[in-house]
Amino acid sequence: MTATATPPIDDTPARTSTGLALAASLAGTLALAVSTVSLAFGGLGFVLVGLGLVRGWRSAVTLGGAGLFCGVVLAGLVGAPASVVVFATATTVVAWDIATFGIDVGEELGREADTRRLELVHAGASVMTAAIPAVVGMVLFRTAGGGTALVPIALLCGAVVLVVVLRP
Amino acid sequence: MRATESADADRTYADLGPNETTTRRTERWRGVSALALVAGAAGVLANQPALVVAGTVGIAFAALARAAGPPEIEVALERTVSDADPDPDDSVTVTVDVTNTGESILPDLRLIDGVPPALDVASGSPRFGTALRPGESATLSYDVTATRGNHAFEPALAVARDVSGTAERARRVRADATPIACVPSLKSAGELPLRAQTTGQPGRVLTEIGGSGVAFHTTREYRPGDPLSRIDWNGLAKTGELATVDFREERAASVVLLIDAREEAYRAPGPDAESAVERSVRAAGALYDALTDEENRVGIAALSPEPCWLAPGAGTAHRARVRELLATHPALAPTPPDAPFYPSIRARRLRRRLPDDAQLVVCSPLCDDTIVRLLQRFDSAGHRVTVVSPDPTSEATPGRRLAGIERRLRLSTLRSASIPALDWRDEPLATALARAGGSV
Numbered sequence: 001m002t003a004t005a006t007p008p009i010d011d012t013p014a015r016t017s018t019g020l021a022l023a024a025s026l027a028g029t030l031a032l033a034v035s036t037v038s039l040a041f042g043g044l045g046f047v048l049v050g051l052g053l054v055r056g057w058r059s060a061v062t063l064g065g066a067g068l069f070c071g072v073v074l075a076g077l078v079g080a081p082a083s084v085v086v087f088a089t090a091t092t093v094v095a096w097d098i099a100t101f102g103i104d105v106g107e108e109l110g111r112e113a114d115t116r117r118l119e120l121v122h123a124g125a126s127v128m129t130a131a132i133p134a135v136v137g138m139v140l141f142r143t144a145g146g147g148t149a150l151v152p153i154a155l156l157c158g159a160v161v162l163v164v165v166l167r168p
Numbered sequence: 169m170r171a172t173e174s175a176d177a178d179r180t181y182a183d184l185g186p187n188e189t190t191t192r193r194t195e196r197w198r199g200v201s202a203l204a205l206v207a208g209a210a211g212v213l214a215n216q217p218a219l220v221v222a223g224t225v226g227i228a229f230a231a232l233a234r235a236a237g238p239p240e241i242e243v244a245l246e247r248t249v250s251d252a253d254p255d256p257d258d259s260v261t262v263t264v265d266v267t268n269t270g271e272s273i274l275p276d277l278r279l280i281d282g283v284p285p286a287l288d289v290a291s292g293s294p295r296f297g298t299a300l301r302p303g304e305s306a307t308l309s310y311d312v313t314a315t316r317g318n319h320a321f322e323p324a325l326a327v328a329r330d331v332s333g334t335a336e337r338a339r340r341v342r343a344d345a346t347p348i349a350c351v352p353s354l355k356s357a358g359e360l361p362l363r364a365q366t367t368g369q370p371g372r373v374l375t376e377i378g379g380s381g382v383a384f385h386t387t388r389e390y391r392p393g394d395p396l397s398r399i400d401w402n403g404l405a406k407t408g409e410l411a412t413v414d415f416r417e418e419r420a421a422s423v424v425l426l427i428d429a430r431e432e433a434y435r436a437p438g439p440d441a442e443s444a445v446e447r448s449v450r451a452a453g454a455l456y457d458a459l460t461d462e463e464n465r466v467g468i469a470a471l472s473p474e475p476c477w478l479a480p481g482a483g484t485a486h487r488a489r490v491r492e493l494l495a496t497h498p499a500l501a502p503t504p505p506d507a508p509f510y511p512s513i514r515a516r517r518l519r520r521r522l523p524d525d526a527q528l529v530v531c532s533p534l535c536d537d538t539i540v541r542l543l544q545r546f547d548s549a550g551h552r553v554t555v556v557s558p559d560p561t562s563e564a565t566p567g568r569r570l571a572g573i574e575r576r577l578r579l580s581t582l583r584s585a586s587i588p589a590l591d592w593r594d595e596p597l598a599t600a601l602a603r604a605g606g607s608v
Contacts, residue, residue, distance in 0.1 A: 009295070069203060072222060073210050082218035089207070089222035093200070093229060100196065101333060108327075109278055109295040114308065118297030121275055125331045133228035137221035159224070162231045 009110030011056065016119040017102025018053045021061075021095050025049045025068060028091035032071040034080040041071035045092075049099055056103050065096035082141050090130035097126045133158075181338045186323045189241070189339045196333055197233035200226050229332065236330040238337035242270030243277070243300075245324055245343035252346040254314040259290055260348055263309040264324070268300035275299050276329040279308065282322025282340075284348065286502035287312040312348075316449065318496035320347040351495035354487070356461065357454035358601035362421050363552035363588070365527040371420025372462040378414030385414040421464045422480045422525050424551075425452045426518075427500060428532030428539060429472035434504040435535050435560035437568075437594070444533035446502065447558035451531045451597050453494050455556070459529075460487065467526070469518055471539070473507035474499035477521055511538050519549060527552040533560045534578045534589075535571075544585050555582055555589040556600075 025046045032042035045067025052060030069092055076085045101122050105115050140154050184190060204226025211219025243266055250261040264281055268274050281294035292310030300306060323340040362373050378385045380398070387400055390410035400411040427448045436443045452468060459466045460482050467480035468490055476499035478489060494500065522528075528546055532539050534557050547553040557579065561572035582589045592600040 009293070069207075073207060073219065076207070076211060076216050076219035076222065077214050079216065080218065082221055085218040085222045086225065089225045093225055097229075097333075104333075105278075105297055109280070109297050110293055112293035113295040113297060114293070115297035117299055117306070118276060118278070121299035122331075122333070125275060129228055129232055129332070130225050133224040134221075137224045141217060141221050159227050159231070162228065 010112060011107045012111055013053050013056050013099075013102040013106040014109075014111065014115050014119055016116055017098050017105065017123065020119070020123045021053060021099035021102060022050060024091045024095035024098060025064065028068050028088045028095060029071075031084050031088040031091065032068075032075050034075050034084055035078045038071040038075035038078070038080075041067050041074060042088075045069075045071060049095060053099055053102065056106060058100055058103050061096060061099045061103065065092060065099075068092040068095070083138060086134045086138055090134045094123075094126050094130050098123050101126075181325055181327070181340075184325070184338060184340050186340045186342055189337060191238040191335065191337045193236075193335055194329070194333060197229055200233070201230035204230065232332045233334040236332050236334040238335040239272060239274055239328045239330055240270050241274070241277075241326050241328045241337055241339045241341070243267060243274070243326055243341060244269045245341050247281075247321060247343040247345035249346060249348055251314075252348055254348065254350050256314055256316055256350055256352045258314045258350075259311045260314050261309060261311050262294075263307060264296075264343065265305055265307050266296070266298070266300070266326075267305040268302055271302055273299070273301050274328050275331040276333060278327045280325040280327075281308065281310075282324050283312065284319035284321055286315060286317055287319050287348070288315075314348060314350040315502060316350055316352050316446065316495055317500075317502045318347055318349045321345045349496060351491055352450075352453065354453040354457040354491055354494075356457040357451075357597040359458055359462075360455055360529065360554065360556065360590070360601060361588070361604075362423065362459070362464070362529075363527050363554055365525060365552040366419035366421045367465070367525050369420040369463075370418065371464060372418050373421045373464070375417050375419050377417040377419070379417040381415035381417050383416040385416045387411045387413050420462075421459075421527055422467075422523055423459055423464050424467045424469050424480060424522060424526050424528050425455055426528050426530045426532075427452050427468070427470045427472075427476075428530065429470045429476075429500050429505070430509045430539075431504045432535045432539075433471075433533050435533055437560055437562035437564075443502070444535070444558045444560040445500065447592070448531035448533070448556075449494050449500050451556050451558065451592070453491070454597055455529060455531075456487075456490055456494075466490075468493055469521075470497070470499040471509070471511075471514060471518075471532075471542075472499040473505045473509045475514075475517070476500065477518075479521075480523065480526060511542055515542055515545065519546070519551075522551055524550070527554070529554045529556065531556050531558070533558050534575050534582075535560065537578065540578050540581055543582065543587060547585065547587055553587050555579075555587060556597075557589060557591055559591060559593045 029042035029046040032038045045064040048060050048064030072088045204223040208220045208223035246265040248263045254260050279296045283294045290311040290313045294310050296308040298306045323342045326341050327338045329336045364375050390412050394412040398413050400413050403411045429445050433445050434443045456466050465480040465482050468478040470476035528551050543553050562568050579589045590604050
């Protein structure tokens with residue numbers, strides 16, 4: 001009998017997070033359908049995120065997230081609507097967050113462990129963290145009506161306020 | 169967005185002592201603000217305000233990660249087992265209740281329970297991930313398969329992270345729980361022929377001493393006072409001389425079952441197979457039962473860093489003590505000892521304790537030469553030795569085959585020193601004893 005303190009576990013990424021991350025990255029990819037190039041990057045990113053989630057490769061997920069992000073920047077450069085760009089950014093960040101979290105939980109706790117609540121809470125927090133600045137930004141963007149430098153200034157002020165408030 | 173997290177928390181925090189706390193930052197959001205700035209800069213340069221707005225999402229995550237502090241782990245664990253006194257191979261359900269006793273929310277709490285090292289988890293997982301509001305509890309449960317021994321739970325590892333997963337605090341949390349004590353019953357497996365070293369008490373071991381009995385020994389000249397039943401009447405009729413028949417006397421032996429529980433004896437043919445010590449302990453239990461049935465007095469001793477000694481005896485109380493000792497004595501633990509073993513010191517102490525007329529039945533896999541020398545020394549010092557050797561070798565690799573050959577050589581060394589040695593291969597002990605028959 002070999003006495004190991006930690007018996008081997010099935011360390012593939014956790015189920016709930018895998019599903020949520022795939023859904024988020026798919027949503028981001030679909031939002032990038034405004035131009036062919038951005039959709040191509042988005043599709044590549046989605047495939048990489050999926051591959052990383054199946055195999056538990058963190059670097060593939062990060063590369064996939066980078067692919068989606070490139071798609072977002074390209075979509076922004078070709079003049080996609082602001083709501084689409086912001087939505088795609090938020091889903092990209094959320095997808096990466098949930099995917100790496102799922103890989104993490106899978107490695108630490110294993111697939112047999114009950115981690116549903118942990119994953120759902122993390123996914124919810126992630127979505128909220130992305131949604132609040134996205135919504136606030138969009139509202140500011142709409143009210144400013146474009147043209148002036150009001151939006152960047154307002155966002156800059158918002159960022160400063162955020163840093164001050166959150167400073168430990 | 170670079171991930172710099174380590175793989176397994178249990179390995180990361182292997183050195184963390186009980187009730188110790190440590191914090192670290194995972195830096196999983198490192199680089200996100202750079203990406204946000206790239207998006208913002210691209211938006212400014214290309215005159216696309218949408219990208220600047222998009223950049224705020226990244227900034228929000230960066231700010232959250234930067235502000236993150238490790239949450240306080242104030243949790244109470246309560247562990248209950250369905251059966252604290254199971255039989256071997258029984259399934260025992262372990263239930264752990266975890267309660268957040270602190271003031272703040274634990275958004276990310278991971279728990280790895282301290283399963284006793286020698287127990288295997290049969291179903292479920294001793295690992296658990298959850299989020300707990302203050303005062304809230306969650307329950308984790310899993311099944312373990314009971315094996316011989318006294319199995320104490322180790323402190324559980326609790327790892328808590330803040331909501332962004334950046335700041336982490338880990339702590340070993342103790343939970344008072346009854347250890348699982350699994351005490352197998354002593355089951356006789358068959359008879360082991362003992363050496364002819366006996367005490368003065370009547371018993372069932374055939375000796376070379378002439379007297380009353382059943383098996384023929386010698387005839388000798390009649391001495392006045394010899395019982396009539398033993399006078400050789402046929403010889404008297406034939407030769408006219410009066411002679412007395414002596415039979416081999418049957419006496420009881422005093423036996424000490426010596427279990428080899430040094431680190432070297434914790435060998436098994438495969439990672440999931442029973443170790444030689446485990447088999448030795450089982451054999452000792454079976455031999456105790458068989459030998460006391462034949463009115464011998466039997467004691468237990470172990471060759472191990474931890475002293476283990478029970479003087480030869482018999483009776484119900486002694487039997488209960490043997491059963492308890494074989495199941496739960498730390499010297500016979502299912503996991504190898506850490507302390508070093510000094511053969512000469514331990515052997516000297518054992519010899520001092522052994523009754524003069526005691527013989528030894530040694531359960532050892534014979535995995536090194538030290539034990540062979542030790543046994544030869546015991547034998548020549550007047551304690552007759554019989555060896556029952558569970559075979560921990562296998563044929564899988566050349567190295568293992570070599571170990572098997574070395575072990576067989578040790579067996580023949582013992583046999584050529586006229587020490588009976590029973591090779592107990594992968595078979596029930598009763599089969600091995602029956603195969604050896606009357607002569608080991």
